[in-house]
Amino acid sequence: MAGILLSRRDFLIGCSAAAAPILTPMTFAAAPGENRLVVIVLRGAMDGLDLLRPLGDPDFARLRPKLAQNAEEQSLPLNGFFGLHPACAPLMPLWQAGELSFATAVATPYRSRSHFDGQDALETGSGEASGAATLARDGWLNRALQVTPGAQSLGAVTVGVEPMLILEGKARVQHWYPVADSRMSPQGLDLLGDLYDESPDLSPTYAEAQLLRGETEAASGNSGEKALGGYVAERLRGEARIATFSFSGWDTHHRQEYHMGKRLAAFSEMLLSLREGLGADWARTSVIALTEFGRTVAENGSGGTDHGTGGVALLAGGAIRGGQIMGDWPGLDEADLLARRDLMPTADVRGYAGALLHEMFGLALSDIEGQVFPGLNLPQTLQLVR
Amino acid sequence: MPSGTLIESIRFGYGPRLEDGILPAAGLDPARLLVQLQDPQKPIPREGLTLTHRLALLAEQRALSQAAKMGGPKENPAQKALQALMAEELNDWVWDAVVTPNGFAERLVNFWANRLTVAYKKGPGVGFLGPYREEAIRPYIAGRFADMLEASAWHPAMLEYLDQAASVGPSSELGKKRKRGLNENYAREFLELHSMGRGYDQHDVTELARLFAGMGYDENGPGLDLMRAEPWNKKILGMVFEPGLDEIARLINFVARRPETAQSVAQALAVHFIADQPPADLVDAMAQAYLQHDTALIPVYEVLLNHPAAADPKFQKLRRPQEYMVATMRVLGLGLDQSEGKNRLRVDKQLNTLGQPAFRAPDPDGWPDTAEAWLSAPSLAARLNWAEMLGRRYGEKAEPAALAAIALGAEARETIQAVGRAEQRWEGVAVLLGSPGMMRR
Numbered sequence: 001m002a003g004i005l006l007s008r009r010d011f012l013i014g015c016s017a018a019a020a021p022i023l024t025p026m027t028f029a030a031a032p033g034e035n036r037l038v039v040i041v042l043r044g045a046m047d048g049l050d051l052l053r054p055l056g057d058p059d060f061a062r063l064r065p066k067l068a069q070n071a072e073e074q075s076l077p078l079n080g081f082f083g084l085h086p087a088c089a090p091l092m093p094l095w096q097a098g099e100l101s102f103a104t105a106v107a108t109p110y111r112s113r114s115h116f117d118g119q120d121a122l123e124t125g126s127g128e129a130s131g132a133a134t135l136a137r138d139g140w141l142n143r144a145l146q147v148t149p150g151a152q153s154l155g156a157v158t159v160g161v162e163p164m165l166i167l168e169g170k171a172r173v174q175h176w177y178p179v180a181d182s183r184m185s186p187q188g189l190d191l192l193g194d195l196y197d198e199s200p201d202l203s204p205t206y207a208e209a210q211l212l213r214g215e216t217e218a219a220s221g222n223s224g225e226k227a228l229g230g231y232v233a234e235r236l237r238g239e240a241r242i243a244t245f246s247f248s249g250w251d252t253h254h255r256q257e258y259h260m261g262k263r264l265a266a267f268s269e270m271l272l273s274l275r276e277g278l279g280a281d282w283a284r285t286s287v288i289a290l291t292e293f294g295r296t297v298a299e300n301g302s303g304g305t306d307h308g309t310g311g312v313a314l315l316a317g318g319a320i321r322g323g324q325i326m327g328d329w330p331g332l333d334e335a336d337l338l339a340r341r342d343l344m345p346t347a348d349v350r351g352y353a354g355a356l357l358h359e360m361f362g363l364a365l366s367d368i369e370g371q372v373f374p375g376l377n378l379p380q381t382l383q384l385v386r
Numbered sequence: 387m388p389s390g391t392l393i394e395s396i397r398f399g400y401g402p403r404l405e406d407g408i409l410p411a412a413g414l415d416p417a418r419l420l421v422q423l424q425d426p427q428k429p430i431p432r433e434g435l436t437l438t439h440r441l442a443l444l445a446e447q448r449a450l451s452q453a454a455k456m457g458g459p460k461e462n463p464a465q466k467a468l469q470a471l472m473a474e475e476l477n478d479w480v481w482d483a484v485v486t487p488n489g490f491a492e493r494l495v496n497f498w499a500n501r502l503t504v505a506y507k508k509g510p511g512v513g514f515l516g517p518y519r520e521e522a523i524r525p526y527i528a529g530r531f532a533d534m535l536e537a538s539a540w541h542p543a544m545l546e547y548l549d550q551a552a553s554v555g556p557s558s559e560l561g562k563k564r565k566r567g568l569n570e571n572y573a574r575e576f577l578e579l580h581s582m583g584r585g586y587d588q589h590d591v592t593e594l595a596r597l598f599a600g601m602g603y604d605e606n607g608p609g610l611d612l613m614r615a616e617p618w619n620k621k622i623l624g625m626v627f628e629p630g631l632d633e634i635a636r637l638i639n640f641v642a643r644r645p646e647t648a649q650s651v652a653q654a655l656a657v658h659f660i661a662d663q664p665p666a667d668l669v670d671a672m673a674q675a676y677l678q679h680d681t682a683l684i685p686v687y688e689v690l691l692n693h694p695a696a697a698d699p700k701f702q703k704l705r706r707p708q709e710y711m712v713a714t715m716r717v718l719g720l721g722l723d724q725s726e727g728k729n730r731l732r733v734d735k736q737l738n739t740l741g742q743p744a745f746r747a748p749d750p751d752g753w754p755d756t757a758e759a760w761l762s763a764p765s766l767a768a769r770l771n772w773a774e775m776l777g778r779r780y781g782e783k784a785e786p787a788a789l790a791a792i793a794l795g796a797e798a799r800e801t802i803q804a805v806g807r808a809e810q811r812w813e814g815v816a817v818l819l820g821s822p823g824m825m826r827r
Contacts, residue, residue: 044809115809116785184774188813191804192770192820198800199822201757206822208763209770251809 034284035319035360036236038243038274039141039353041166042267042291043119044185044250047305048312049297049343050260051088052102052325056081059332063298067256067305082325087264090272091316098322099275101384103313103352105327107293107345109375113307115251118292123166125350127375138169140350140372141244144357145171147367167244174240185249186259229270233277236285241361250291256304271316283318286356286385290349296341297332310343313352319360321386326352347379354378359385390418392795393697396827397659399489400712402792404719411795412699416691420684422488423528426495428520429486430478430722434471437517437542437607443468444513445605468513473734475516476744480733481725483712494527495519496708497658501651502538502580503752504547506745511546515745518543531651531681532642535580539572539638542603548572548750555599555616568616570595575750582646586623593620597627597637610634642681648673652686654755660695661702662756668693701826704757707740709827710769714819717793718780740768770820777816786814794823 050067053075054060061068075083076092082102084092094100110121110131121131125140134143146169167173184192189210196206232243247270249263267289275282294311310330316322330336330344338344354368354376369376392409395402398419402409428435434443447464454460483492499519506512522541526534538544545551553569554561561567573595577586600615602608610631620627625640627633641647652672656664668690675685690696705713711733724731737743741760747753754760787806794801801823808814818824 115807116811116814119810184777184813184816185809188808188817191808192817195801195804195817195821195823202761202766202822202825205761205763205766209766212763212767213770246810248810248813251807253807 036285038287040289043248046250046291047295053083055083067299087261090268101315101324103326105310105346106349139166141167142169187251229273230277253304254302286317286319289314308342310345355382403716414697419490422491426491429482476734479744484715499523500752504543505747514543540608551602554614560613568595583650585646593622648676707742773820774816777812781812781815
């Protein structure tokens with residue numbers, strides 16, 4: 001695919017790793033009109049039950065004796081049943097302004113628990129429990145572009161790093177690599193650390209090396225994620241109307257309290273910088289953050305949670321009808337769980353994405369159900385947008 | 387041809403390439419490795435890797451720069467051509483090993499090139515580094531060590547690197563006229579690093595320097611400069627040598643055949659391939675074979691490959707930076723398309739970052755070959771950065787667990803599981819490439 005490279009700086013991917021880390025890819029597409037859609041892929045399976053805590057469910061405290069120990073006092077009250085993770089405190093003004101919503105007990109149709117396959121399913125919009133992709137193996141957001149009335153196609157270019165599957169496909173899109181961030185998530189580092197623990201000859205050096213890497217990162221003032229929101233806003237104030245990017249680091253098998261707090265704080269900051277950057281255009285913007293699946297309702301033995309099914313999708317933006325927590329709550333009683341371990345999904349998360357496409361860009365319901373999300377039964381009643 | 391075992395690939399090569407698939411973990415077939423040495427061609431064929439070519443370019447470059455001083459054109463295409471060739475050979479140090487199906491041959495080229503190190507140094511010698519490797523080392527890896535030693539001694543890269551080209555016999559015509567004298571640098575390293583390592587004294591070094599005086603080269607290639615050659619006989623290690631080319635050859639063969647040399651060569655090979663502290667019986671048996679076969683190397687390799695330590699499933703050596711880089715690139719199945727163009731992998735810069743810049747060993751003893759010299763926090767941090775970068779760049783569509791099984795074998799269950807649990811594909815690949823298993827060979 002030929003295309004135009006939009007680059008803030010002249011990045012040469014693959015030059016000295018220490019000096020010039022690889023970048024978080026962001027992908028943009030242009031759609032007609034003034035409405036803007038941002039799709040964030042939360043890679044790693046974010047624990048919806050920790051973001052949006054069902055304090056009113058009698059089983060919650062029982063299932064999470066450590067993680068939910070102080071949930072009652074520390075969570076930010078939302079609607080009397082759910083409380084928000086305290087690290088999201090910066091988002092409370094959005095909630096109060098009706099610019100933040102949550103969809104609870106959602107999942108893709110994919111029913112296994114592999115990150116890789118689960119993310120592929122989320123991005124291809126697969127309607128299969130196996131996660132099998134469409135024949136073209138394209139992303140649902142790209143297929144949406146193909147059926148958006150009047151969407152202009154834009155040139156696309158990749159600079160070394162693969163584009164996001166969610167926007168891969170026939171419709172032309174642009175790629176943009178503004179943010180230096182090559183770092184593994186804390187979960188990746190845990191996996192690596194465990195391997196080094198088994199190698200006593202290398203493990204002390206490994207520990208030092210990671211310390212060193214942390215210092216270098218701190219010294220270089222890696223504010224990549226914070227700046228991410230601003231970069232996206234800049235594109236959306238230009239000709240792009242659809243943006244998608246990854247926000248990773250949610251695979252909290254260990255020390256969830258710590259990792260989740262850090263990731264949510266970073267996420268909140270990113271979202272606020274997006275709002276700030278968009279200025280008046282925030283009013284015409286919808287943000288939806290999706291993750292491949294939820295996590296086990298019960299905490300595990302290492303202060304974390306494992307791969308599950310039902311989770312949460314987050315919606316934000318000046319365009320959305322916020323202040324709501326949507327979806328039927330299935331309950332945490334053992335009999336209500338999926339396979340006696342996971343939150344039972346009561347809604348196909350693709351329905352929320354499909355409804356946004358319909359309401360923001362006027363995509364025909366038949367196109368959404370037929371092409372964008374095969375097999376989806378689009379709920380008629382969502383009314384996500386103001 | 388069967389693709390071999392994991393031990394053959396990791397201990398005696400640069401590790402599996404993606405296309406190799408999952409190799410059987412155990413076992414080792416010496417014949418399968420030795421067959422690689424029958425025709426050890428450079429994996430990436432290149433023009434301009436000969437001394438003749440470089441000497442001509444150098445002459446042209448000098449003429450042009452002379453002319454520029456006299457007011458001629460400032461452009462120096464010969465200079466540019468030389469620089470391009472040198473950049474190419476730096477990259478080839480990595481890419482040859484990445485693409486080769488004959489990892490054992492390439493490991494041996496690097497082993498011997500390192501034992502008989504030439505390195506970057508100001509002066510004309512830099513233009514000869516690539517040809518040295520291809521002309522003085524590669525053709526001899528399956529021959530006699532004595533012949534390799536002789537080819538190395540006469541190669542202008544070595545003549546420049548260890549100052550032999552500047553050594554003047556004090557009683558030679560030039561020595562008398564210009565009051566110049568010996569430079570013992572090469573004679574000393576020849577005995578200390580290249581051959582015996584022990585069993586000689588300062589007197590032998592000085593006498594050897596007298597014998598070597600006059601070894602040099604001009605635009606036609608190497609030769610003995612009679613204006614600099616020291617007359618009279620020399621007594622080295624108890625033997626008398628007369629002046630002249632034949633006597634230099636006799637000396638080199640004599641030293642190559644010394645038991646100290648046998649021991650030193652055997653020890654270095656065993657340290658390189660087996661362990662930082664290799665089994666003594668292995669070293670002795672290799673030295674024995676070396677002496678019995680008049681410094682022929684194949685019999686030495688045969689002893690090495692047939693020793694039980696060669697087939698030990700536990701990998702004891704820490705990969706050096708170049709070896710580590712190459713191994714990671716092979717697992718990903720990278721090809722030469724990644725070595726070209728604006729977005730090429732900058733392997734030359736990466737080698738600097740990892741601490742092993744190509745052709746820049748800090749001292750004449752070459753790059754160290756034991757873990758303690760390489761295991762440091764900054765160096766490991768650089769490897770982890772590299773692993774992340776490669777993961778980002780090539781891992782987005784990879785199957786991390788499948789790659790782990792290829793890289794480390796189906797038995798490496800912990801690593802396979804860990805990389806399969808990463809939250810994204812690229813991260814799983816980064817965990818694999820940064821894992822302890824990838825650090826060893």
